[in-house]
Amino acid sequence: MAVQIHHGDILYAIDKDNLQSYTDSYIVVADGKVEGIYDKIPPQYADAPVTDHGRGVIIPAFSDLHVHASQYVERGLGMDCLLYNWLNDYTFPQEAKFSDLEYAKNTYDAFVDDLILNGTFHACILATIHRPATNYLFSKMEEKGLYGLVGKVNMNTASPEYLCETTEESLAETEEFLKEHMNTTTVKPIITPRFAPTCSKELIDGLGKLAEKYKVGVHTHVVESKWEAQEALNCFPGYGSDSEIYERAGLLDHGPSVFAHVIFPTEEDIRIMKKHGTVAVHCPDATTNVIAGIMPLSALQDSGVNVVVGSDVGGGHHLAIYKQIARAVQLSKLKEFYEPDVSKTISFANAFYCATKVGGSVFGKMGSLEEGYHFNAIVIDNMEDKGIQLTPAERVERFCYIGDDRNIVARYIDGKPL
Ligand code: GUN
Ligand code: FE
Numbered sequence: 001m002a003v004q005i006h007h008g009d010i011l012y013a014i015d016k017d018n019l020q021s022y023t024d025s026y027i028v029v030a031d032g033k034v035e036g037i038y039d040k041i042p043p044q045y046a047d048a049p050v051t052d053h054g055r056g057v058i059i060p061a062f063s064d065l066h067v068h069a070s071q072y073v074e075r076g077l078g079m080d081c082l083l084y085n086w087l088n089d090y091t092f093p094q095e096a097k098f099s100d101l102e103y104a105k106n107t108y109d110a111f112v113d114d115l116i117l118n119g120t121f122h123a124c125i126l127a128t129i130h131r132p133a134t135n136y137l138f139s140k141m142e143e144k145g146l147y148g149l150v151g152k153v154n155m156n157t158a159s160p161e162y163l164c165e166t167t168e169e170s171l172a173e174t175e176e177f178l179k180e181h182m183n184t185t186t187v188k189p190i191i192t193p194r195f196a197p198t199c200s201k202e203l204i205d206g207l208g209k210l211a212e213k214y215k216v217g218v219h220t221h222v223v224e225s226k227w228e229a230q231e232a233l234n235c236f237p238g239y240g241s242d243s244e245i246y247e248r249a250g251l252l253d254h255g256p257s258v259f260a261h262v263i264f265p266t267e268e269d270i271r272i273m274k275k276h277g278t279v280a281v282h283c284p285d286a287t288t289n290v291i292a293g294i295m296p297l298s299a300l301q302d303s304g305v306n307v308v309v310g311s312d313v314g315g316g317h318h319l320a321i322y323k324q325i326a327r328a329v330q331l332s333k334l335k336e337f338y339e340p341d342v343s344k345t346i347s348f349a350n351a352f353y354c355a356t357k358v359g360g361s362v363f364g365k366m367g368s369l370e371e372g373y374h375f376n377a378i379v380i381d382n383m384e385d386k387g388i389q390l391t392p393a394e395r396v397e398r399f400c401y402i403g404d405d406r407n408i409v410a411r412y413i414d415g416k417p418l
Pocket of ligand 1: 068083087091194195221224286290312315
């Protein structure tokens with residue numbers, strides 16, 4: 001058994017109300033998993049190598065549950081648009097370029113490097129409709145040892161001609177993509193219909209059959225704006241909610257289901273998400289940039305829906321999930337101020353919990369530093385003012401507000417340094 005020990009301060013979330021913290025402690029990692037946390041090195045590990053992080057705070061790596069790798073190059077552009085125009089004027093023309101594998105390689109290399117830089121080691125990622133480029137992204141994630149769910153996007157209607165598949169093409173390419181990635185290790189495929197307005201019923205139903213055949217889940221955008229929520233129902237007459245489109249097709253039965261945004265959920269959306277253990281992804285930057293609606297986060301949690309966090313780059317302008325943690329707290333206050341009956345302010349602990357433990361659970365035992373969890377972790381340092389000591393939780397909270405990748409001084413996946 002390979003054992004390593006890390007010394008420092010340690011912080012992780014237990015649940016939405018509680019952070020667990022340790023100072024001046026030792027975390028024992030055996031074969032890449034957390035064995036335990038101690039105030040002194042236990043005698044049986046006396047010979048194991050110790051890495052000393054001083055006053056650095058060891059925390060679980062972040063999970064980004066909704067990010068468009070193909071939109072990495074458009075982050076921070078077109079941010080004065082709203083969804084419909086942003087998609088048509090910026091995003092669709094940009095995504096069309098991924099038919100060129102060389103173009104895709106540059107973007108995906110930079111994207112994956114930036115994920116690592118920002119301490120995001122687990123991600124649910126949309127690529128584009130193009131299978132070769134999506135395969136490249138998939139291999140790049142695996143090569144770096146990151147955990148991921150990666151999807152080839154499906155869109156076969158109401159999309160520009162240069163970014164629109166036929167139904168047959170979309171299903172055949174998706175099946176090929178799934179077949180190619182059936183025996184992978186850290187990265188798994190996920191079916192990724194863009195959203196209801198750009199997918200026909202025939203396509204969604206066909207994807208449902210593939211989900212059953214290959215036992216995979218689904219990742220899409222659900223009730224993300226008033227326009228989208230209405231358009232979904234217009235395109236799928238006879239359906240009572242956006243979520244029902246995926247439920248009836250059988251897309252929620254065979255793997256994780258990941259719904260981005262969930263800003264205007266109906267009772268029916270909530271019932272369906274609860275029933276299938278769907279995670280609702282809060283993407284604070286994207287919400288303010290291109291959507292202009294705020295997820296009723298605390299209300300969703302109160303009704304039993306699991307909430308996780310996403311950067312939604314390029315709707316969001318930065319990959320750092322820690323910035324989204326801070327923004328989630330800020331937005332929950334605005335939501336409560338304008339709609340006090342709808343949703344309440346959340347704590348830092350809650351936002352941190354969503355971005356680590358709940359998000360990580362989609363990938364396995366990740367996102368915590370409790371016993372048995374993968375030691376997928378980062379170390380945060382230099383968040384204190386001269387002569388003023390802060391608790392581990394205070395240092396991590398400050399990091400989420402004003403830190404950047406320079407404050408991440410070490411990174412580990414499955415116990416191995418990156
Ligand atoms: N809805 C459909 N496509 C997209 C996209 O690329 N980004 C966001 N934020 N919403 C979408
Ligand atoms: Fe998105």
